[in-house]
Amino acid sequence: MIEQTVFSILLAASLGLFFWLAWRRIVLIGAGRPENRFDRPLTRLRAMLGDAICQQRVAQRPFGINHMVIFWSFLVLALANGEFIIQGISPGFNLGLLLPPPLRNVLLLAFDTASLLCLGAVIVAAGRRLLVRPAALDSDYVSGRSMEAFVILGAIGLLMLASLGLHGCEIALGRESAATWMPVSSVVAGSFSGLSSTLLATLAGMFWWLHALVLLAFLCFLPASKHMHVLTAIPNCFFRSLEKPNTQPREEFTPDRSFGVAQVGDFSWKDILDSFSCTECGRCQDACPARATGKPLNPRQVIHAIKTNLLANGDSLKYGVKPTVPLIGDDSEATIGEEAIWSCTTCGACLSACPVCIEQMPKIVALRRSLVQMKSCFPEELLGFFENMESRANPWGIAPSERTKWCSSLEARPFVAGETEYLLFVGCAGSFDSRSKQVTLALARILDRAGVSWGILGRDEKCCGDSLRRLGNEFVFDRLATENTALLRERGVTKVITQCPHCFTVLKNDYRHYGLELEVVHHSELIRDLIAGGRLALDRTVDDLGVTVFHDSCYLGRHNDVYDAPRQVLAGATGTEPKELARNRQNGFCCGAGGGRMWMEEQSGTRINLERVNEALAAAPDTICVSCPYCLTMFEDGLKDTGTSRVRVKDLAEVVAAGLSGGAA
Amino acid sequence: MLVVSCIKQVPDTTQVQIDPVTNTLVRDGIPFIVNPYDTHALEESLRLRDRYRFRTVALSMGPPNAEATLRRALCQGVDEAILLSDRAFGGADTLATSTVLAAAIRRLHQQEEVGIVFCGKQTIDGDTAQVGPGIAVRLGFSQLTLVDRIEHVDLMRRRIRVRRKLEGRYEIVEASLPAMITVVRELNRPRYPTVHQRLAAAAATVQVWSNEVLGLDPSTIGLKGSPTWVSRIFSPEREKGEMIGNGLADPAGAARMLLERLVAKDLLTV
Ligand SMILES: Cc1cc2nc3c(=O)[nH]c(=O)nc-3n(C[C@H](O)[C@H](O)[C@H](O)COP(=O)(O)OP(=O)(O)OC[C@H]3O[C@@H](n4cnc5c(N)ncnc54)[C@H](O)[C@@H]3O)c2cc1C
Numbered sequence: 001m002i003e004q005t006v007f008s009i010l011l012a013a014s015l016g017l018f019f020w021l022a023w024r025r026i027v028l029i030g031a032g033r034p035e036n037r038f039d040r041p042l043t044r045l046r047a048m049l050g051d052a053i054c055q056q057r058v059a060q061r062p063f064g065i066n067h068m069v070i071f072w073s074f075l076v077l078a079l080a081n082g083e084f085i086i087q088g089i090s091p092g093f094n095l096g097l098l099l100p101p102p103l104r105n106v107l108l109l110a111f112d113t114a115s116l117l118c119l120g121a122v123i124v125a126a127g128r129r130l131l132v133r134p135a136a137l138d139s140d141y142v143s144g145r146s147m148e149a150f151v152i153l154g155a156i157g158l159l160m161l162a163s164l165g166l167h168g169c170e171i172a173l174g175r176e177s178a179a180t181w182m183p184v185s186s187v188v189a190g191s192f193s194g195l196s197s198t199l200l201a202t203l204a205g206m207f208w209w210l211h212a213l214v215l216l217a218f219l220c221f222l223p224a225s226k227h228m229h230v231l232t233a234i235p236n237c238f239f240r241s242l243e244k245p246n247t248q249p250r251e252e253f254t255p256d257r258s259f260g261v262a263q264v265g266d267f268s269w270k271d272i273l274d275s276f277s278c279t280e281c282g283r284c285q286d287a288c289p290a291r292a293t294g295k296p297l298n299p300r301q302v303i304h305a306i307k308t309n310l311l312a313n314g315d316s317l318k319y320g321v322k323p324t325v326p327l328i329g330d331d332s333e334a335t336i337g338e339e340a341i342w343s344c345t346t347c348g349a350c351l352s353a354c355p356v357c358i359e360q361m362p363k364i365v366a367l368r369r370s371l372v373q374m375k376s377c378f379p380e381e382l383l384g385f386f387e388n389m390e391s392r393a394n395p396w397g398i399a400p401s402e403r404t405k406w407c408s409s410l411e412a413r414p415f416v417a418g419e420t421e422y423l424l425f426v427g428c429a430g431s432f433d434s435r436s437k438q439v440t441l442a443l444a445r446i447l448d449r450a451g452v453s454w455g456i457l458g459r460d461e462k463c464c465g466d467s468l469r470r471l472g473n474e475f476v477f478d479r480l481a482t483e484n485t486a487l488l489r490e491r492g493v494t495k496v497i498t499q500c501p502h503c504f505t506v507l508k509n510d511y512r513h514y515g516l517e518l519e520v521v522h523h524s525e526l527i528r529d530l531i532a533g534g535r536l537a538l539d540r541t542v543d544d545l546g547v548t549v550f551h552d553s554c555y556l557g558r559h560n561d562v563y564d565a566p567r568q569v570l571a572g573a574t575g576t577e578p579k580e581l582a583r584n585r586q587n588g589f590c591c592g593a594g595g596g597r598m599w600m601e602e603q604s605g606t607r608i609n610l611e612r613v614n615e616a617l618a619a620a621p622d623t624i625c626v627s628c629p630y631c632l633t634m635f636e637d638g639l640k641d642t643g644t645s646r647v648r649v650k651d652l653a654e655v656v657a658a659g660l661s662g663g664a665a
Numbered sequence: 666m667l668v669v670s671c672i673k674q675v676p677d678t679t680q681v682q683i684d685p686v687t688n689t690l691v692r693d694g695i696p697f698i699v700n701p702y703d704t705h706a707l708e709e710s711l712r713l714r715d716r717y718r719f720r721t722v723a724l725s726m727g728p729p730n731a732e733a734t735l736r737r738a739l740c741q742g743v744d745e746a747i748l749l750s751d752r753a754f755g756g757a758d759t760l761a762t763s764t765v766l767a768a769a770i771r772r773l774h775q776q777e778e779v780g781i782v783f784c785g786k787q788t789i790d791g792d793t794a795q796v797g798p799g800i801a802v803r804l805g806f807s808q809l810t811l812v813d814r815i816e817h818v819d820l821m822r823r824r825i826r827v828r829r830k831l832e833g834r835y836e837i838v839e840a841s842l843p844a845m846i847t848v849v850r851e852l853n854r855p856r857y858p859t860v861h862q863r864l865a866a867a868a869a870t871v872q873v874w875s876n877e878v879l880g881l882d883p884s885t886i887g888l889k890g891s892p893t894w895v896s897r898i899f900s901p902e903r904e905k906g907e908m909i910g911n912g913l914a915d916p917a918g919a920a921r922m923l924l925e926r927l928v929a930k931d932l933l934t935v
């Protein structure tokens with residue numbers, strides 16, 4: 001009776017502490033700006049089941065299997081622990097009172113094996129931290145071998161041991177009628193044989209209390225530690241972004257608003273939930289090209305800084321006063337440095353790596369938005385870029401009349417609704433950059449050969465605005481997008497071909513926010529379909545390119561899931577599958593030019609394009625094939641820097657055009 | 666104290682062509698921009714305002730659509746923008762332009778003392794570099810041209826010290842206030858407007874002063890007050906370029922031929 005009373009008091013106190021700690025965090029989440037993440041609940045539910053419950057994202061990395069074991073054991077044992085707690089208050093209770101015996105037996109078997117599996121997984125996890133010491137687990141402020149990590153692992157281990165010990169004693173005492181369904185506990189019971197029943201009863205009592213105390217301590221510790229993710233990760237997967245992660249929401253430009261995120265209170269509730277869901281697994285940190293080349297950016301630290309800043313400013317947020325700890329400043333645990341913010345290539349590797357669907361990159365863009373729009377504070381190289389975009393609607397500030405120079409050698413056909421099927425959205429690089437103009441010409445030859453009806457906007461074409469948007473200059477992007485979508489509507493454009501994945505994504509995804517739904521194809525998809533449909537037959541196999549490798553553009557691949565089309569086109573044109581780079585498809589590594597980085601200097605660390613070029617060279621290629629004008633530039637520059645003149649870089653349109661008579665690769 | 670910047674709307678000359686028949690600029694469809702030098706003049710007025718709490722005014726003489734230029738100035742943060750616009754001002758040469766701008770500054774001076782007038786070094790369409798000095802003479806202000814740095818403003822002694830950027834040398838010059846200063850692009854980097862400034866500028870009003878406000882003798886302004894006019898504009902015949910070698914097939918050979926040619930013409934020494 002005393003025991004029950006003590007346990008009940010402890011339970012009430014722990015639950016009180018647990019709910020108080022959890023509530024304090026829920027209040028902080030509630031203080032975030034509103035954002036609708038309740039739409040399409042069924043889609044959300046399905047995605048949540050796949051990623052959170054089935055651990056699909058977790059299991060993308062080999063070690064994730066270990067987490068999966070712990071996660072599933074937890075789910076199974078949640079029931080066992082429920083029974084345990086009720087028994088603590090009312091000893092007569094057991095699941096057998098609620099369930100038919102066969103079902104209870106199956107459950108007992110499940111509890112028993114889950115305990116053993118979980119114990120094993122926890123030992124493996126601790127061993128990995130101690131012996132393998134993966135660098136990904138350490139960030140500047142969190143160590144993979146922190147006290148917290150081992151306390152948690154130790155607590156889980158103790159829970160399993162105590163539970164097995166308790167059941168072992170009970171079996172040894174002959175109190176458990178379903179011992180045959182508890183093979184692990186029976187083995188434990190076997191090792192207890194020879195102990196007197198009084199000793200066994202004392203032991204059972206000790207195991208019971210050990211289990212009870214660790215369980216309650218775990219409950220109190222949970223909301224205050226990174227193990228908060230146990231509670232937040234599943235809802236976080238439910239509330240994930242269903243949009244393409246690179247299509248940030250529009251902003252409304254009225255004088256009474258602030259733009260972007262300047263302090264932690266400007267984030268939405270989902271952003272804050274994200275920060276409480278981070279498991280510190282380090283996968284995003286491992287995938288980030290900025291981090292890999294020594295820039296001061298670490299997407300994991302961005303999330304960690306938001307959480308730390310939030311807790312440091314907690315009260316001011318609740319009462320709606322200005323936070324005292326700034327969010328943007330020197331790099332520290334609770335602040336994010338400006339250089340870090342500008343280092344992001346918006347490649348999306350962090351997003352695709354995160355097991356709990358945290359949206360790191362959109363937060364970086366939100367921070368850029370406030371720097372650019374509220375403070376006019378950005379790397380000085382961008383001033384010229386912004387002004388060129390505003391005055392000439394292209395990055396270089398070249399006169400718009402030059403836009404059609406690329407097609408001086410062929411008949412320029414304006415797009416006419418009803419007469420022309422496709423608009424060829426040439427893009428700024430394809431119009432002005434001497435190397436990319438060759439790609440445009442190659443593409444034009446392919447389209448003509450296949451009898452595709454296409455036309456251009458000519459001088460009226462303006463930059464799509466991709467870099468502006470990723471750089472946080474939403475105001476100017478908004479104006480440009482409004483003009484562009486009005487023009488596309490007025491000209492009656494419905495189908496668009498792009499050769500640039502950045503134009504592709506903006507026309508296809510971003511302009512939907514302006515009410516314009518276009519059927520946009522990247523040239524890789526169109527060429528694939530033309531070949532597959534028999535409309536484009538090559539005159540010869542392009543077999544003079546030697547060993548080819550293919551580099552995934554982030555905006556075509558990760559941002560739009562186009563992985564197969566370019567590979568099929570290359571295989572079709574050259575007769576052999578292109579070789580894969582070490583990091584490919586979802587795990588592809590950025591060329592370094594996205595997110596407006598094309599127009600900035602790389603101040604710290606090594607060059608991202610060199611890192612990728614060296615990775616490509618490791619596959620000993622003769623030709624590196626790309627599908628994006630930025631990648632083309634970055635690879636050609638990188639190859640020059642490595643002094644490798646033997647290896648060529650080709651856009652896949654050039655490869656295909658070389659197979660048409662009269663063309664040379 | 667008031668700091669005035671004079672800014673002119675000019676056609677984006679990189680996109681301008683000259684009509685060979687009428688000898689006039691083909692301005693149709695050519696976007697207008699703020700004369701690039703004037704953006705630096707404006708920026709310097711804002712920097713002095715930020716440092717000394719002066720009030721800033723931007724002035725422009727031009728047709729009604731030149732209001733866009735002044736809106737841009739409002740975006741940058743200028744306190745007041747005034748457009749000098751009247752049919753009677755049209756067709757002005759540098760003399761008549763200076764007369765109108767000087768009259769406007771004199772009128773501002775009656776309300777609050779004008780300490781400094783900033784102008785661009787020259788415009789990219791007229792290229793005369795005369796308007797700034799013309800204003801200074803008409804107002805009796807000190808005249809400091811080609812300035813690339815404001816060294817010091819001494820409000821007590823009413824003096825200003827600047828650095829002038831000349832061919833191959835710098836000159837530090839001191840003068841008394843009020844002064845008219847023409848600026849070169851090295852002076853500063855114009856600021857980029859914040860969104861709040863842009864929104865405020867869109868809502869602000871640009872004052873328009875016609876000759877009714879200025880009350881100038883019609884024979885001294887516009888076409889009538891302009892003793893010079895442009896009789897012909899043309900592009901000089903350019904020597905036709907020639908292809909040297911075949912850079913595509915033999916880049917090294919082409920480069921060698923180019924070098925030899927340059928050395929032979931005494932454009933390069935080896
Ligand atoms: C192609 C061309 C050729 C011309 N040739 C001549 C010529 O030979 N002789 C002649 O007398 N006129 C000429 N004009 C007319 C002359 O450009 C105008 O009279 C003009 O107002 C002043 O000259 P500018 O543009 O050369 O200015 P500049 O004297 O080069 O300008 C210096 C600074 O004065 C200020 N400023 C100049 N104009 C204005 C304005 N309207 N509003 C506010 N600030 C201003 C700006 O700060 C500017 O940077 C020509 C115009 C053109 C387009």
Ligand code: SF4
Pocket residue numbers: 284287288289290291297298299343344345346347348349350351360361364
């Ligand atoms: S988007 Fe790419 S560069 Fe930016 S933080 Fe994520 S991984 Fe790093």
Ligand code: SF4
Pocket residue numbers: 277278279280281282283284285299300303353354355356357358360
């Ligand atoms: S943000 Fe996601 S990927 Fe990065 S450390 Fe946290 S949980 Fe892992």
